[in-house]
Amino acid sequence: MQGKVALVTGASSGIGLAVAKKLAQRGAKVALVARGKANLEEAAREVARAGGGAEGVAVFPLDVADLTALEALPAAVVGKLGRLDVVVNNAGVNHRGAIQRHTAAKLAEVITVNLTAPVVLTRAAVPFLERGGSVVAVASIAGMVPVPGEAAYSASKAGIRAFCRAIADDLAAADVHSGVVCPGPVDTGFFGDVSEVPNLVFSQPMSSADEVADAVLRCIDERLDEVAIPAQSGRLATVAYLAPSFARRIRPMLEKRGRAAKAAYIASRARK
């Protein structure tokens, strides 16, 4: 990564921050994107300490749902950091529960942030990306097998997963790699109110943001189409997607396992 420039959305916390720090540790300059300016500036200080100092980091506070601002971003990054090699489409949002609980605008936000924004940013980045570059999205196991109670989120993550796979041939013509990373549950602030998270989500082993960031770096380094983390959850999700009757049969067992894991997680958070 020495001498390369990476753009990471959702870089002020969780997976995005962990990815930015690892890229900086390996010598890349990093452009950090999120809405909250104060958190983004704090993240930039962390990334600078992890890597090549303050000159190796730039912040671009914006809402990825602002598609006009997003389209202008790759040119701004090249203007500030000199080139563009890697784009990590990581910013995401989830509004959980039955769709009737949410306004149309809230549901549309899930699709815009998780799917439309990465499509728009990838399109805008292509003319600037160096040969040997990479575009990677952070999707979800919920994009491999739909999760009840997270319908719009599952749809957005299935969509971005399909986009990353479909765009691979187009980008390969410019020697740019396209990949997608699909994590199961990850211990970040993304859960929000944990009681709202479906038990099914907790039926899979929890990863750390650092472990997912390692998967993102591996996806880039090895130019992989897709990485599921944990790998076993990816295999189970694929089988469950292909065989809905099998998925229905194992669901009570997974719900039971998830209920216990969720209670243990809530208890461990209360102790912290």
Ligand SMILES: NC(=O)c1ccc[n+]([C@@H]2O[C@H](COP(=O)([O-])OP(=O)(O)OC[C@H]3O[C@@H](n4cnc5c(N)ncnc54)[C@H](OP(=O)(O)O)[C@@H]3O)[C@@H](O)[C@H]2O)c1
């Ligand atoms: N945690 C999990 O269990 C899990 C599992 C599978 C997949 N994922 C995916 O992993 C990705 C990262 O999630 P995380 O767990 O690291 O969550 P997180 O810790 O809550 O971080 C989310 C990041 O995205 C930024 N963000 C959110 N909405 C944005 C917007 N509209 N425009 C620009 N930035 C925005 C946030 O900053 P601001 O709020 O300041 O904008 C923050 O930097 C998401 O795409 C999520 O769907 C997470």
